[in-house]
Amino acid sequence: MxxxxxxxxxxxxxxxxxxxxxxxxxxxxxxxxxxxxxxxxxxxxxxxxxxxxxxxxxxxxxxxxxxxxxxxxxxxxxxxxxxxxxxxxxxxxxxxxxxxxxxxxxxxxxxxxxxxxxxxxxxxxxxxxxxxxxxxxxxxxxxxxxxxxxxxxxxxxxxxxxxxxxxxxxxxxxxxxxxxxxxxxxxxxxxxxxxxxxxxxxxxxxxxxxxxxxxxxxxSTDQERWVLDVDADQRTVLARLSQVPAATVSPGDGRTVMVQAHPGATDVTGAVLRAALELGQVRGLTPVRPSLTDLFRDVVSAQEPTATEQEVSR
The missing domain is CATH 3.40.50.300 (P-loop containing nucleotide triphosphate hydrolases)
Incomplete structure (x- = not known):
């Protein structure tokens, strides 16, 4: 074709x-x-x-x-x-x-x-x-x-x-x-x-x-991310998951927690789930992928062209 x-x-x-x-x-x-x-x-x-x-x-x-x-x-x-x-x-x-x-x-x-x-x-x-x-x-x-x-x-x-x-x-x-x-x-x-x-x-x-x-x-990305919802206090969840190797955690909305795997890490989900289950019922572990807007922002912000370059590149 x-x-x-x-x-x-x-x-x-x-x-x-x-x-x-x-x-x-x-x-x-x-x-x-x-x-x-x-x-x-x-x-x-x-x-x-x-x-x-x-x-x-x-x-x-x-x-x-x-x-x-x-x-x-x-x-x-x-x-x-x-x-x-x-x-x-x-x-x-x-x-x-x-x-x-x-x-x-x-x-x-x-x-x-x-x-x-x-x-x-x-x-x-x-x-x-x-x-x-x-x-x-x-x-x-x-x-x-x-x-x-x-x-x-x-x-x-x-x-x-x-x-x-x-x-x-x-x-x-x-x-x-x-x-x-x-x-x-x-x-x-x-x-x-x-x-x-x-x-x-x-x-x-x-x-x-x-x-x-x-x-x-x-x-698709080599740094997988999830939203974790555990029936437990958010501070407690953050403190426990911060001990999981090869993962970075941060507060999400409400009681949820954002979990991001380090590049190249394996079995992060298993380690996160085991740690979360120690604290309470796991209501969800949902993968998060970047939107096109997120991708665009990452590409463009990597190195903005100068004003002169923008003018001639149009």
Whole structure:
């Protein structure tokens, strides 16, 4: 199946590096979340994919071939800075954009009706774009990315400014396109949405890919953590469990205690349970894994880029 490949992209502005060996792929039928702080290099990467910027080195390939101008006509792109003509009517503008991608007038008109209705702005086809709310402009911008039935979707902050209903509509559309075999990549700061919607995620910092994988893969850790609930006084539990080798304990909520195994430690759960049972009934020992927000915070806080680096990496 066809794959979008980003292979060792490098981009510099003088002595400042915007991208360093940026490498990942987006597979047919998957939704890929591209996350990072402002200025991390997400938009630069997407602009290189679309040919808006030229990389200093590296390649973008689709189906094993370098993504050239002809192939880019089959990409649906939604830029972060909206590219709609404000004084042009919605329907006419979308038909024009569909035509630029090679669609006939009749096919373009049918596609515009389909996608504006699907995205909830069918009644606004005769309105000027500037008369729409920001959320409806966002829906029209997504329709512009979808109207020519692209083989690849590249979306930069598509959920920005949308209300919850619109987020649900857009999420369903992206899932449908992925289920139809389209590789979908989008950037977003809404990490709870990324965690819920994406098949794989890449976390980028200062122009480098720092973490890449499925949510489950990213959340796995060699430092296991649990919430322990024992029918005993919390101070007593903390005092007893502090004697367990290879474990660090701290207060949790209420009477619970947080237990973290030291890296490489074995049979920590058994030792914790034996110690806890000396004190009272164990009501629960629940594994805790980091959320995507926790992972993002750990990656980004490891070394924040300078303000100048953030500006050029965007």
């Amino acid at each position: 066809s794959v979008l490949e980003i292979d060792h992209l490098n981009k510099a502005y003088g002595s400042l590096r915007a991208l360093t060996d940026m490498t990942f792929d987006v597979r047919a039928g998957e939704i890929f979340g591209f996350v990072g702080s402002n200025g991390a290099g997400k938009t630069t990467t997407m602009r290189i994919m679309l040919g808006v910027l030229a990389a200093d080195s590296g390649e973008v390939r689709w189906d094993g071939q370098v993504l050239d101008l002809q192939a880019r006509r089959r990409v649906g792109y939604m830029p972060e800075e909206r590219g709609l003509y404000p004084k042009m009517k919605v329907g006419a503008q979308l038909e024009l954009l569909a035509g630029l991608h090679g669609m006939s007038r009749d096919d373009a008109r049918d596609a515009v009706r389909t996608w504006t209705d699907r995205l909830g702005v069918g009644a606004r086809r005769g309105d000027d774009v500037e008369k729409l709310s920001l959320g409806n402009q966002q829906r029209v911008q997504l329709a512009a990315a979808l109207v020519h039935e692209p083989d690849v979707l590249v979306l930069d902050e598509p959920f920005s400014g949308l209300d919850p209903v619109a987020v649900d509509v857009m999420s369903a559309v992206l899932r449908e396109r992925a289920d139809a075999g389209v590789p979908v990549i989008f950037s977003s700061h809404q990490l709870d949405l990324v965690e819920r919607l994406c098949d794989r995620v890449g976390i980028v910092r200062a122009g480098r890919m720092q973490a890449l994988g499925t949510i489950d893969e990213l959340r």
